[in-house]
Amino acid sequence: PRKIIIDTDPGQDDAVAILLALASPDDLEVLGITAVAGNVPLELTARNARMVCELAGRTDIAVYAGCDRPLGRDLVTAEHVHGKTGLDGPDLPPPAMPLQKAHAVDFIIDTLRSEPEGTVTLCPLGPLTNIAMAFEKAPDIVPRVAEIVLMGGAYFEVGNITPAAEFNIYVDPQAARIVFKSGAPLVVMPLDVTHKALVTAPRNEAFRALGTPVGVAVAQMTDFFERFDKEKYGSVGAPLHDPCVTAYLIRPDLFTGRHVNVEIETQSDLTMGMTVADWWGVSGRAPNAMFMGDIDATGFFTLLTERLARL
Ligand code: BDR
Numbered sequence: 001p002r003k004i005i006i007d008t009d010p011g012q013d014d015a016v017a018i019l020l021a022l023a024s025p026d027d028l029e030v031l032g033i034t035a036v037a038g039n040v041p042l043e044l045t046a047r048n049a050r051m052v053c054e055l056a057g058r059t060d061i062a063v064y065a066g067c068d069r070p071l072g073r074d075l076v077t078a079e080h081v082h083g084k085t086g087l088d089g090p091d092l093p094p095p096a097m098p099l100q101k102a103h104a105v106d107f108i109i110d111t112l113r114s115e116p117e118g119t120v121t122l123c124p125l126g127p128l129t130n131i132a133m134a135f136e137k138a139p140d141i142v143p144r145v146a147e148i149v150l151m152g153g154a155y156f157e158v159g160n161i162t163p164a165a166e167f168n169i170y171v172d173p174q175a176a177r178i179v180f181k182s183g184a185p186l187v188v189m190p191l192d193v194t195h196k197a198l199v200t201a202p203r204n205e206a207f208r209a210l211g212t213p214v215g216v217a218v219a220q221m222t223d224f225f226e227r228f229d230k231e232k233y234g235s236v237g238a239p240l241h242d243p244c245v246t247a248y249l250i251r252p253d254l255f256t257g258r259h260v261n262v263e264i265e266t267q268s269d270l271t272m273g274m275t276v277a278d279w280w281g282v283s284g285r286a287p288n289a290m291f292m293g294d295i296d297a298t299g300f301f302t303l304l305t306e307r308l309a310r311l
C-alpha cells in the first residue's frame with residue numbers, strides 16, 4: 001500500500017475522505033492524520049478527526065494538531081457550510097482517543113525524514129498551512145515527498161468563498177504559494193472536478209442502505225452538507241470535494257486533467273487566493289501541477305460505497 005499523511009480540517013467531506021482511506025488498507029497505509037485550522041478552528045478539527053477515526057473503529061491512528069492560523073493573515077472559517085461543529089449532521093460521541101503530543105508540523109518533518117525517500121504521499125484536504133510550515137522549517141524534506149495530492153483551487157468554476165477563490169487556497173494563500181512553488185510533484189483536485197462529485201438522492205440512499213454506523217453517518221453528513229451548494233449553485237446534492245483526493249490515490253483512472261503551470265495570487269484584494277492555472281499554455285511558465293478537470297462520477301460513487309461498506 002501507498003503510505004500517506006492526511007492533512008485535514010474536518011469538515012463532512014474531509015470525514016468521508018478519511019473514511020475512504022481507512023476503508024482501503026490494501027491500497028493506502030495512513031501513517032497519521034494532521035489537523036489544521038480551516039472549516040472550523042483547530043480545536044474542533046483536531047476533535048473531529050478523532051471522532052471520524054473512532055467511527056471507523058480505528059483508534060490506532062495517530063492524530064496530531066498543527067497550525068491554528070494561516071501564515072500571514074487571520075483565519076477565515078466556513079461554519080456557513082459545515083455547521084458550528086464543522087461536522088454537523090450525525091450525532092457522534094466526543095472522542096475518547098488521545099491527541100498526540102507532537103506538533104503536526106514536526107510529525108510531517110520526522111516522517112518524511114525517517115521513511116525511505118519518495119515513499120510518502122501528502123494529502124492536504126484543507127488550507128496548506130501545515131505543509132508550508134514543514135517545508136519552510138525543513139527544506140530537506142521537499143525532495144523526499146513522493147507526491148502531494150490536494151483538494152484546492154478552481155479554474156472554470158472560479159470561486160466558492162470569493163468570486164475568484166476556492167476556500168482552501170483563499171484561507172492561506174501564502175502557504176499555497178510555498179507549496180505550489182516547492183517543486184514537489186502536485187496533483188490538484190479543483191472545484192471543476194469536485195462540483196461533479198455530487199451526492200444525488202439515490203447515492204445518499206445507497207450510503208444509508210449500508211445500514212452500518214458509517215453508512216448512516218455519511219448519509220447524515222451529506223444531508224447536512226448539501227444545503228450550501230443547493231442554495232448557491234442549484235446543485236442536486238453535496239459535492240464530495242475532499243474524497244476526490246483519496247479516490248484518486250486508489251483509482252487514478254477515474255480522473256483526467258492537464259499538467260500545467262499553476263500560480264497563486266497573494267497580492268490582490270479582489271482575487272486573493274486565486275489559482276491561476278495556465279490551462280491553454282499561454283504563459284511559457286513551466287508546468288508544476290497535474291490540474292484535474294473531470295471525474296467519472298459513477299465510478300467514484302461505486303468505489304466509495306463499496307469501500308464504506310467494509311467499515
Ligand atoms: C474545500 O473547502 C472546505 O470547506 C471543504 O472541506 C473542502 O476541502 C472546498 O472548497
Ligand code: CA
Pocket residue numbers: 008009010011013014039125126242
Ligand atoms: Ca476540507
